[in-house]
Amino acid sequence: MTTAGGWGVIAADAITRDRHLVLMPLPPDLVEIIDAFLPPRWSRANPVDLAGGETRDTIPDVLARLASHRDVHSILYLGLGIQANQARLMRAGRFFPDHGIGRVVDYHERQDARFAQAAHDVSAATGKPILTATELAVADPTNAGPRTVRATGRVCYGSADRAVTALGHLYRYSEYLRRRGLA
Numbered sequence: 001m002t003t004a005g006g007w008g009v010i011a012a013d014a015i016t017r018d019r020h021l022v023l024m025p026l027p028p029d030l031v032e033i034i035d036a037f038l039p040p041r042w043s044r045a046n047p048v049d050l051a052g053g054e055t056r057d058t059i060p061d062v063l064a065r066l067a068s069h070r071d072v073h074s075i076l077y078l079g080l081g082i083q084a085n086q087a088r089l090m091r092a093g094r095f096f097p098d099h100g101i102g103r104v105v106d107y108h109e110r111q112d113a114r115f116a117q118a119a120h121d122v123s124a125a126t127g128k129p130i131l132t133a134t135e136l137a138v139a140d141p142t143n144a145g146p147r148t149v150r151a152t153g154r155v156c157y158g159s160a161d162r163a164v165t166a167l168g169h170l171y172r173y174s175e176y177l178r179r180r181g182l183a
Contacts, residue, residue, distance in 0.1 A: 001048045003079035005131070009028060012078050014164035020171050021164065024046070030069045037061050041045035047078075056111070060118035062164030067126040069125050072130045074165050074170075080156065081145030083108035109144040116148035116156075124151065127171050129170055132156045135162035 015043045026046050035044070039053030048066065050058060055122035059077075066072050076180065087108035092164040095101050123130040131154075137146040138158040157163040177183035 001066060001075055001077050002057075003052075003054065003059070003082055005049045005160075006082050007078035008049050011078060011160040011164055012047055013132075015159045018164060018168040021168055021177050022072065027069070027071055030066070031072070031143055033065050033069070034062050037065070047076075057153075059115045060122070063118055063122045063130065067128050067130065072128065074131070074167055075123075076160065076167065077115075077130055077132045078163070079120075079134055080116060080149070081112050081134045081140075081143040084112040084144040085136055085140065088143070090115045112143065112145035113148040116145050118150065119149070120152035120154060122153065129167065131163045131167055133158070133160050135159065 002011070012023050015021045023046055026044070026048070031044050034048065037058055038048075039051050042051040042053065043093040045048055047063065050062065063075065063077065066075055088103050090096055090105050090108075093101070096105065119132055121131045121167075132145075132149050134143075134145060134150075134156060135158060136143040137156040141147065141150075146156040155166070157166060174183060
């Protein structure tokens with residue numbers, strides 16, 4: 001799932017280079033479920049691009065629906081931190097904190113923290129890995145998104161490639177445990 005389409009393309013390419021991972025076609029029932037949360041212009045394909053149509057709850061709602069589906073085994077959440085990065089730019093502007101800009105900054109930072117927490121909570125509730133990635137994990141580690149991911153005890157990857165590599169290792173490790181009767 002991506003908040004910026006290019007991230008999804010990069011992740012899809014990386015998945016094709018891993019001989020164990022597969023970018024699954026979205027089942028029709030899952031498309032129908034998440035269709036209610038996304039704008040009409042979304043691709044109805046995997047990777048799921050939110051198409052810039054996020055409302056306050058789109059990210060947590062779509063994550064929960066994706067992870068709850070029987071055919072979905074893991075999720076890459078790409079592009080976390082965009083709102084908090086906008087907040088950082090607003091904070092540096094000459095109108096901050098006046099004219100309601102302070103309130104907007106606080107909202108954007110809270111949203112990205114909420115999204116990161118939702119990824120953790122949905123993953124914990126479903127037992128399915130949700131890996132997050134954003135260049136802001138490296139460019140601005142104080143960003144509310146990556147900072148909250150770290151606070152949940154998880155890693156926020158600096159690129160889609162790194163998240164896919166980690167997912168590949170996670171899959172191979174789970175197969176290792178399964179073959180030995182340990183999982």
